Amino acid sequence: MGQTRLYLIASKAEADRIFGVLETVFEDDGLPLAVLELDEERDLHEVSLYADGDIEPVEARLKAELTALGLARTVEREVLPDVDWVARSLEGLKPVRAGRFLVHGAHDRQKRHAGDIAIEIEAGLAFGTGHHGTTAGCLAMLERVAIREKPRNALDLGTGSAVLAIALARLAHIPVLATDIDPVAVDVAAANARLNHVSSLVETVTAPGFHHPIFTARAPFDLIVANILARPLMKLAPEMAKYLTPGGSIVLSGILDRQRDAVVAAYTGQQFRHVRTTHREGWVTIHMKR
Incomplete structure (x- = not known):
């Protein structure tokens, strides 16, 4: 069954x-949200929420939140076809440069230049083509951190397409553990590691958070990158501290500008210190050390 879009019209x-409210309510569910301007003169905007599986409880929660806001609106449904939208959209995307990294699809191999650390991402049902501000921000930050600190054992938590794990393996020539809660993403990540000739360095594992024996076997890590969402990142702060070697670095993203201070506070509470924050397209990437 395809994905269902719930949408409504508002100013x-x-x-x-x-x-803002739905982002908080549905953050733990990982349900995508979008706002689209339909008509500037008439001040018409469309708010969309995308969900898989049983849509009834999701729609009920959505309507309850609207009522609580005093903004009850007619909520429409659209059942979307079961299409690999990442694959389709990637066909029209231009290569993305972030520092020395060039992230591209198979259709843009000819655009690689000498000196590029080229990463080819096979279209698949996983986040991370390099075009999102969080992925590009992480790539730029990872280059800076890896060159300065020369890590030897890295973790990419919530790897998605494995673009960040591949970037670390290509740049630093080090082993990288790449994990994700979604087995489809892990399959995509493994395929991309093979495509980029780093499968001997990038180990892919399906794991929710740090709940897998592989973390005990592979820890401690001297560099952890996690491009997920602000709330899960804050919840993971104690385990990040547990599995990071003293003096190690973490690179965090998937964080909106307005969420930055709360995330930093969660990690300073675990004896991390803030090193640097970069901003890109309304998102931040944070570098901290312990």
């Missing part, structure tokens, strides 16, 4: 309020 001010 910009209302759409921003609705988006």
Whole structure:
């Protein structure tokens, strides 16, 4: 069954309020949200929520939140076809440069230049083509950290397409453990590691958070990168501290500008110190050390 889109029409001010509340309510579920301007003159905006599986409880929660906001609206449904949208969209995407990294699809192999650390990402049902501000921000930060600190054992938590794990393996020539809660993403990650000739360095594992024996076997890590969401990152702070070697670094993203201070506070509470924050397209990438 394809994905279902729930959507409603509101003014910009209302759409921003609705988006902010729904982002918090559905963050742990990992349900994508989007706001689209339909008509600037008439101030019409469309708020969309995407979900797989049983849509009834999701729609009920959505309507309850709208009622609580005093913004009850008609919620429409659209059942989307079962299409690999990542594959389709990647066909039209241009290569992305972040530092020395060039992330590209098979259709842009000819655009690689001497000196590039080229990463070819096979289209698949996993996040991370390099085009999102969080992925590009992580790539740039990882280059900076890896060159300065020369890590020897890295973890990419929530790897998605494995673009960050591949980048570390290609740049630093070190072993990288790449984990994700989604087995489809892990399959995509493994395929991309093979495609980029780093399968001997990148080990892919399906694991929720740090709940897998592989972490005890492979720890401690001197570099951990996690491009997920702010709330899970804050919850993971104690385990990040547990599995990171003293003096090691973490690179965190998937964090909106307004969420940055809360994430930093969660990690300073675990004896991390802030090193650097970069901003890109409304998202931040944070480097901290312990």
